[in-house]
Amino acid sequence: MTTFALVDCNNFYASCERLFRPELKNQPVAVLSNNDGCIVARSQEVKALGIKTGTPLFKVLPLLRQQHVHIFSSNYTLYGDLSARVMSTLEELSPIIEIYSIDEAFLNLSGISDPSAYGKQIRTRVYKDVGIPVSVGIAPTKTLAKLANYAAKKYPATAGVVNLMDAQRQQRLLAITPVAEVWGVGRKLSASLNNSGITTALELAQQKGSRIRRHYSVVLERTVRELNGEACLDLDNAPAAKQQIVCSRSFGSRINDYASLRETICEFAARAAQKLRRERQLASNVNVFIRTSPFLDNAAQYANSATLRLAYPSSDSGAIIAAATTALDSIYKADYPYAKAGVMLADFCSARRSQLSLFQAPAQTAQRDKLMQTIDNINHSGTAKVWFGGQRPVKDWFMQRDMVSPAYTTNWDCLPLV
DNA sequence: TCTGGGGTCCTAGGACCC
DNA sequence: TCTGGGGTCCTAGGACCC
16 A cells, blocks of 8 residues: 655745745735735735635735735745755655645655654654745545645644544544545535535545446546545656646736737747747647636627647747737737737647658758757846847736745845845 | 636547548 | 447537646
8 A cells, every 4th residue: 555645835835935034924924926916825824814815915905904914926936946945855755756736745655664753754854954834644545645734734733744544534534524625626516515415525435436427527436436545546756748838927907909919929929939848849739819807897808719730840939939920810809908818839749759841851940949949048047038029028017016025046136135 | 906827637529430 | 211330539618726
């Protein structure tokens, strides 16, 4: 039997902000989404105020002010760097690890004689090395490890580590946990399950798999099995190649003219192409979407998207930008206040075994590859220094970030002074 | 006034093949 | 008028995750 551990950072973004502002310890901290739109991370004190993740800032701003909550714009440079530090510490503690998201990872603790003690060590070590508090859930399946981690966070008496290897402990926790907290049960499913009288995780676990499969899906059936200690999900050590790459943003202010929208699409296309090259993949499909704000109900709405197929798979910024602008031209309508747009790349194949084009000489392709590589090398650090003519070179024009903290760990000019 | 961004997996249905 | 059985591939849409 495998022993899974789920290590999850506590209030990750809020903890990152606090790390370099020690005076904010025990103070309420909230972190905002792009454009300072909604709340995406909250310290314990803010959670206690009843503010939910995803709440639009403007709805709770008076309350936050009144409670002296420290508000931060998102600073993904900082979070990404601290995440990498947490993950490399975890890799030293366990040879097999699956990085599941920016703030959590599954570890394989099979063969460790006292997993609970090891869980405590993990906590201590990450806090000492990186300064970020984590919680640890241990169980024979990933779904149960998720649940154990939930309990480690929810119940202070656990001191941040819950070991669910024992079947009776599993039952006790499942019985007091709402079904909505189960990994894979979201809003729609929990509402539907509640209607059928299934309100706790234990009640879900006691369902017959075949019945769940008939009424819901094979996915939920797998969840039921996992809740009963039958491991259906393996630890995924080497992340699979991406199947799509998206670059999209809501705008800090509406875009009303074609020229600006075109520049935005070029910028997204170039960034997506760069991500694609980092993945060492080639894309065949380029999709562009544009839309007005669905929240302005008195204004005329327009949303559309178009997909273009490239003549041959490519990661060439020039080819992808050209396709994206062509797609944009096919859906653009004047006189709408555009609020969001994006570029999606899909239908990938590996750059290592790509199909050559009948109409393009291999030497020419190699030359373009070299050009892209050179551009990536020049742009490697910090803001872009080389770009295509259609892109807008200034990068901060469409995003509102009024309360952003310094890039303490990645920019010499932002080093904290002691 | 102000509502994020980036992903995955599964299913159903249509077009098409022999 | 009747119209098999077995399959693939693609797309759209819906659910979920952080």
